[in-house]
Amino acid sequence: MTLASPPESTNTSRALGRDFRGLLGQLVKLEHITGGLIVAPDGLLIAAELPRQLPAEPLSALAATLGRELELRGPQLRRGTFPMAQFLAVDGTAFLASTPVGFIVLLGDASADWDATRGALRTAVGTLHRAWAG
Amino acid sequence: MIFSRIWHTVRGGRRLPASVQIFRQARRFRDEGRLEEAAALVASGLLLDRENVVGHLLAGSLHAMLREMAKARTSFARVLALEPTHPRALLGLARITLEEGDTEACVELLTRALTRYPDFPEAKALLDVAQSLPHHDAAKRPPPSVVVRADRLRLPVECREALLARADATLMFAQPRGLRTEEVAARAAKLCRIASAMLARAGLGPLHHAIIDGAAETTYLRADGEVVLTLAFARDVKAANARGHLERVWANCRAELAHQIA
Numbered sequence: 528m529t530l531a532s533p534p535e536s537t538n539t540s541r542a543l544g545r546d547f548r549g550l551l552g553q554l555v556k557l558e559h560i561t562g563g564l565i566v567a568p569d570g571l572l573i574a575a576e577l578p579r580q581l582p583a584e585p586l587s588a589l590a591a592t593l594g595r596e597l598e599l600r601g602p603q604l605r606r607g608t609f610p611m612a613q614f615l616a617v618d619g620t621a622f623l624a625s626t627p628v629g630f631i632v633l634l635g636d637a638s639a640d641w642d643a644t645r646g647a648l649r650t651a652v653g654t655l656h657r658a659w660a661g
Numbered sequence: 662m663i664f665s666r667i668w669h670t671v672r673g674g675r676r677l678p679a680s681v682q683i684f685r686q687a688r689r690f691r692d693e694g695r696l697e698e699a700a701a702l703v704a705s706g707l708l709l710d711r712e713n714v715v716g717h718l719l720a721g722s723l724h725a726m727l728r729e730m731a732k733a734r735t736s737f738a739r740v741l742a743l744e745p746t747h748p749r750a751l752l753g754l755a756r757i758t759l760e761e762g763d764t765e766a767c768v769e770l771l772t773r774a775l776t777r778y779p780d781f782p783e784a785k786a787l788l789d790v791a792q793s794l795p796h797h798d799a800a801k802r803p804p805p806s807v808v809v810r811a812d813r814l815r816l817p818v819e820c821r822e823a824l825l826a827r828a829d830a831t832l833m834f835a836q837p838r839g840l841r842t843e844e845v846a847a848r849a850a851k852l853c854r855i856a857s858a859m860l861a862r863a864g865l866g867p868l869h870h871a872i873i874d875g876a877a878e879t880t881y882l883r884a885d886g887e888v889v890l891t892l893a894f895a896r897d898v899k900a901a902n903a904r905g906h907l908e909r910v911w912a913n914c915r916a917e918l919a920h921q922i923a
Contacts, residue, residue: 567722567725567726568725568726568728569721569722569725569726569733569753569756570752570753570756570783571722580864581862581863581864582782584782584783584786585782585783585785585786585862586786586859586862586863587783588752588782588783588784588786588787589786589787589790589855589858589859589862590859591756592756592759592760592787592790592855593852593855593856593859595756595760596760596848596851596852596855597852597873598728599760599848600848600852600873600875610873610874610875610876611873611874612871612872612873612874613871613872614856614859614860614868614871615868615869615870615871616860616865616866616867616868616869617865617866617867617869618864618865618866619860619863619864619865619866620865621856621859621860621863621865628694628726629726632859634863634865641872641900642900645874658694
């Protein structure tokens with residue numbers, strides 16, 4: 528199953544939604560994506576697949592802080608509403624998606640595509656949401 | 662019979678207290694994403710052992726995961742009452758104070774954590790961000806010396822909201838402008854600082870621009886370390902068009918600011 532395709536069944540989807548490493552492993556296979564992590568809102572690192580030179584702890588602390596800041600941007604955003612964002616720098620890009628479990632962060636090179644990555648992230652968020660909502 | 666008694670005594674002697682077993686199970690549930698079940702277990706464990714640091718820390722973590730920040734704050738504060746330099750509780754509380762905009766308290770908590778545990782990468786990363794944020798709130802901030810006129814920026818008709826602020830969160834322009842506009846400007850500036858710090862840690866360089874998908878609209882942000890511009894569009898506006906508008910308005914902003922300084 529690819530993240531862009533619909534889930535095979537509710538049970539498969541639910542199992543993948545609880546298998547964070549598996550879910551992240553699929554996302555980092557996307558074109559121009561170089562790594563990623565899943566972090567809880569309190570900064571607890573859940574899963575990481577990062578280039579060797581990048582330490583996960585500082586990134587997870589900042590990703591959780593950034594994710595919460597995005598959630599707090601609008602008073603209408605509460606648990607159950609999941610914003611998504613792309614942050615672009617000179618040498619690459621970071622995607623962040625809010626989920627019930629916390630935040631998915633994907634790092635990519637400058638060619639990483641917003642629409643393609645957003646589509647995959649939306650599928651992943653949906654998978655997590657179904658798994659975590661029970 | 663004697664052997665049986667000895668075995669029972671040894672086994673009984675090694676048995677962990679019920680609260681410890683409960684918290685271990687709760688941690689497993691939390692790691693599996695069974696947050697409500699984990700929270701219920703922690704609550705029952707704390708009834709058995711009200712002063713258990715692990716229990717209160719787990720409660721704080723679970724409340725944060727459930728986005729119940731007031732409860733998380735109480736739990737982390739309880740841990741610190743029992744163990745004043747607990748690193749995870751200091752970090753948890755620092756994170757909440759940063760969220761609430763109390764930068765000074767955040768810096769104090771993280772400094773405490775790093776004084777006790779100098780090798781604490783999460784605390785170091787957050788402290789860098791907290792120290793880069795302005796310490797004064799909007800009410801105490803000096804009025805902007807530069808006033809930007811809307812007609813000079815040529816905002817696109819599709820733009821629902823526009824905001825221009827300095828990196829220190831001083832508001833320079835907003836359309837429309839309301840009671841919460843200063844707060845929104847402060848949040849935009851803070852978002853830029855945190856995003857820049859994360860991008861820098863990832864080795865990607867400073868923040869250039871951002872696209873933020875909200876529930877009702879998409880916000881396009883442009884920043885350069887001195888000023889931040891945000892434009893909000895309906896979600897059905899194409900990203901390429903919105904980015905074109907963003908770059909054009911950004912160029913107008915920079916020209917206007919340069920003209921005023923000159």
